[in-house]
Amino acid sequence: MPLVIRPDDLSGDATRALVAAHLAGMLENTPVESVHALDVDRLTADGITVWSAWVDDELAGIGACKDLDRDRAELKSMRVAEGFLGQGIGRAILRHIMDDARERGIRSLWLETGSTDDFVPARRLYASEGFVECPAFPPYAPDPLSTFMTRTVEAP
Structure with a gap:
């Protein structure tokens, strides 16, 4: 089954419901x-890009990226729809976001x-893709x- 990941403006019922x-x-x-986690209104703010992943006409997952500054960005709202858990959808969205960040010069x-x-x-997913634990970063406090x-x- 082909997976299509595309930018999403969160105007569709399926993506709004998954958020x-x-x-x-x-x-x-x-x-x-x-x-x-951000609600729909906060996910549509400037500097945030949301992607949705689709299998045929069915929403399989979402993920977002929020620019922190010109070199850094934050992953937000990663979620896979219940019926698609364990099928690699989250990894595909994560890799898509990492590729986009690389292309935009995010370091x-x-x-x-x-x-x-x-x-x-x-x-486990994040660690398997090279993420390591770190201290809280702004705007977060230790929790x-x-x-x-x-x-x-990595640079493109």
């Missing part, structure tokens, strides 16, 4: 002060994810419920 499900999922297991990518067992698959990670992006 809402992502945020709701974060709030189910994490106190609100430790949830850093490092950063991310915040959860530190509890619920987030082990996410942390025992957060794991911060970064990696360099």
